[in-house]
Amino acid sequence: MTDASAGCALSAMGMVNALGRGADEIWPRLLAGDQSHFCVREDLVPGRSLLVAEVSGSLPPVPKGLSAYACRNNSLLLAALEQIETEISEARRAFGSGRLGVVIGTSTCGVSDAEAAIREQLETGRLAPAFDYAQLEFGGAASFVAELFGISGPVYTISTACSSGARALVSARSLLALGVCDAVVCGAADSLCGLTTNGFSRLQVISDRITNPCSVNRDGLTLGEGSVAFLATRANGGVQLRGIGESSEAHHMSAPDPKGAGAEWAMRQALLDADLEPEEIAYLNLHGTGTPLNDAMECPAVVRAFGSPPPSSSTKPLVGHTLGAAGGMEAGFCWLMLGNTRGGELLLPPHCYDGQVDAALAEVPLASKGMRARVAPVMTNSFGFGGNNCTLVLAPGAS
Amino acid sequence: MIGVTLERWAAWSPGREGARAWQDWCARPVPLEEGGVPDARFLPPLLRRRCSPIARMMLTAAFECCDEEQRSHIGMVFASRHGNINESVGLFERLARREPLSPTRFSHTVHNAQAGLFSIAAANRFGSSSISAREETFACGFLEALTFLERDPNRPVLLVVGDAPLSDTFAPLVEEARCAYALALLLSNGPGPRIGFELASGAGDAVSPPWPDAAEFLRWHLSGAARLALGTGVRTWVWQKVEGSDG
Numbered sequence: 001m002t003d004a005s006a007g008c009a010l011s012a013m014g015m016v017n018a019l020g021r022g023a024d025e026i027w028p029r030l031l032a033g034d035q036s037h038f039c040v041r042e043d044l045v046p047g048r049s050l051l052v053a054e055v056s057g058s059l060p061p062v063p064k065g066l067s068a069y070a071c072r073n074n075s076l077l078l079a080a081l082e083q084i085e086t087e088i089s090e091a092r093r094a095f096g097s098g099r100l101g102v103v104i105g106t107s108t109c110g111v112s113d114a115e116a117a118i119r120e121q122l123e124t125g126r127l128a129p130a131f132d133y134a135q136l137e138f139g140g141a142a143s144f145v146a147e148l149f150g151i152s153g154p155v156y157t158i159s160t161a162c163s164s165g166a167r168a169l170v171s172a173r174s175l176l177a178l179g180v181c182d183a184v185v186c187g188a189a190d191s192l193c194g195l196t197t198n199g200f201s202r203l204q205v206i207s208d209r210i211t212n213p214c215s216v217n218r219d220g221l222t223l224g225e226g227s228v229a230f231l232a233t234r235a236n237g238g239v240q241l242r243g244i245g246e247s248s249e250a251h252h253m254s255a256p257d258p259k260g261a262g263a264e265w266a267m268r269q270a271l272l273d274a275d276l277e278p279e280e281i282a283y284l285n286l287h288g289t290g291t292p293l294n295d296a297m298e299c300p301a302v303v304r305a306f307g308s309p310p311p312s313s314s315t316k317p318l319v320g321h322t323l324g325a326a327g328g329m330e331a332g333f334c335w336l337m338l339g340n341t342r343g344g345e346l347l348l349p350p351h352c353y354d355g356q357v358d359a360a361l362a363e364v365p366l367a368s369k370g371m372r373a374r375v376a377p378v379m380t381n382s383f384g385f386g387g388n389n390c391t392l393v394l395a396p397g398a399s
Numbered sequence: 400m401i402g403v404t405l406e407r408w409a410a411w412s413p414g415r416e417g418a419r420a421w422q423d424w425c426a427r428p429v430p431l432e433e434g435g436v437p438d439a440r441f442l443p444p445l446l447r448r449r450c451s452p453i454a455r456m457m458l459t460a461a462f463e464c465c466d467e468e469q470r471s472h473i474g475m476v477f478a479s480r481h482g483n484i485n486e487s488v489g490l491f492e493r494l495a496r497r498e499p500l501s502p503t504r505f506s507h508t509v510h511n512a513q514a515g516l517f518s519i520a521a522a523n524r525f526g527s528s529s530i531s532a533r534e535e536t537f538a539c540g541f542l543e544a545l546t547f548l549e550r551d552p553n554r555p556v557l558l559v560v561g562d563a564p565l566s567d568t569f570a571p572l573v574e575e576a577r578c579a580y581a582l583a584l585l586l587s588n589g590p591g592p593r594i595g596f597e598l599a600s601g602a603g604d605a606v607s608p609p610w611p612d613a614a615e616f617l618r619w620h621l622s623g624a625a626r627l628a629l630g631t632g633v634r635t636w637v638w639q640k641v642e643g644s645d646g
């Protein structure tokens with residue numbers, strides 16, 4: 001059944017984040033290093049003005065017949081899915097609904113809606129009437145997508161904290177290789193909520209300024225929200241999901257192993273799986289959360305895995321840390337790079353920070369604004385709570 | 400069909416521990432109990448204290464299903480419909496009252512807490528996934544485990560499925576058999592009787608048993624029946640014992 005020779009093309013991509021909606025808005029702002037979209041929320045963490053990368057404006061409402069799924073997280077997902085609706089519908093027509101699958105990564109689902117429902121219960125004695133358990137249970141996210149498009153192949157949600165989005169693409173590729181599906185709608189969404197903002201605030205990992213990864217002055221992450229959706233098929237062209245690396249930290253529930261062995265291994269595995277030498281990678285999208293621990297662990301791991309690392313950047317100073325969506329979102333940025341080359345070169349998203357590099361991390365070259373690289377495979381790292389690491393390699397397909 | 404070898408299994412539910420108790424249950428199944436939590440003495444006290452009831456159940460089945468050497472060298476898939484939602488409810492209530500959250504509690508309510516705790520307790524540095532799929536969580540967990548064998552055919556993968564009954568806040572919103580259980584399956588491409596697995600469209604002959612799908616799978620595995628079909632109407636998940644595939 002396994003068809004290892006076939007490719008895994010990410011043949012269409014839609015996304016929403018603080019920078020905007022869709023490639024046309026997001027891509028130029030990403031390249032420009034636009035940090036004007038952060039805002040302060042007073043209502044999330046009691047007693048704290050919290051800087052966040054929020055998706056502003058109204059989101060598409062969940063269709064009437066699917067109101068059980070009506071929550072902010074699914075509206076975010078819908079805003080990304082609408083951008084690739086045509087491709088999904090075509091795939092369903094071509095392969096049949098039973099040959100399409102859905103794998104969605106999320107760490108929040110409808111938690112913000114559940115929080116409101118519980119607030120109402122404490123005040124009035126009953127849950128908010130609009131609340132449905134399908135908004136909160138993790139499986140609801142994938143189920144929503146399947147019902148939206150009439151997909152009847154395998155449908156499930158992956159929730160492995162900050163690597164959820166990357167893992168959704170991993171499973172999609174394997175479902176195609178196993179022959180279970182001919183196309184997989186895969187992606188991720190995460191929405192700002194009380195649980196994550198208060199949780200990370202209490203863990204003392206949120207900065208009061210825009211996150212400042214790899215700087216000697218870095219003091220934490222900035223939370224964001226957003227969504228990304230891909231259509232993955234067995235084609236050999238387009239942008240290929242070429243390499244996958246996965247590992248566990250086996251160290252601590254909320255802190256990485258300071259030695260970075262798991263991160264290094266994930267990168268090495270991804271190179272091996274992609275059948276590439278380190279020097280064949282043109283760009284690395286760092287996990288780069290801007291917490292003292294993550295960057296101190298990640299950068300030396302990058303140096304060990306690569307020897308001489310490629311130009312790298314963290315895009316979290318532009319869209320915040322979108323947690324369960326981050327791995328998918330950053331794969332989306334890699335997808336945009338490979339699909340928008342100029343003059344035969346890749347345009348690299350800049351690493352936006354205060355310019356005062358931590359000398360201990362300086363061996364990783366940080367991409368500056370306007371930097372270009374040859375068209376070649378690119379890599380993205382995601383490291384999650386609970387010690388779940390996932391590295392992806394995206395590459396130009398055979399044209 | 401995708402073929403796989405079920406090397407070993409272990410299950411836990413209140414009042415049912417060990418292979419013998421489950422063989423008896425499979426011969427004369429009754430709805431599973433909902434009250435009770437395993438003591439999980441095999442865990443170091445610090446880790447054990449941080450385990451939610453569902454984490455204790457899933458780790459108990461997981462540890463019983465593989466020996467120490469295997470434990471640190473396998474892929475890991477944890478599948479749970481509700482995960483740690485009961486624990487999250489307490490956090491939601493604190494948030495509603497504008498009370499501070501415990502950072503430790505917060506980090507142990509993530510859906511992949513069980514996977515994280517297992518990898519720490521087992522010193523396992525291989526890949527792991529944690530999934531959820533409403534009424535089809537068992538079948539999708541089984542499929543996710545097969546994706547691990549697709550990527551790394553020679554490395555066995557441990558599938559751990561389990562749930563605890565939902566707390567009073569959300570229980571009225573969900574129709575399901577209320578029970579506490581965990582099932583662990585060690586799956587591989589090694590020698591032994593093969594099981595075929597496939598997804599068929601439509602309702603077909605799928606059954607919806609009065610106990611979790613995972614328990615029905617175990618009952619089928621220990622029975623003489625060749626075929627098992629589970630589903631909720633849209634899809635049918637089929638497991639088939641492959642004739643003449645002994646070792």
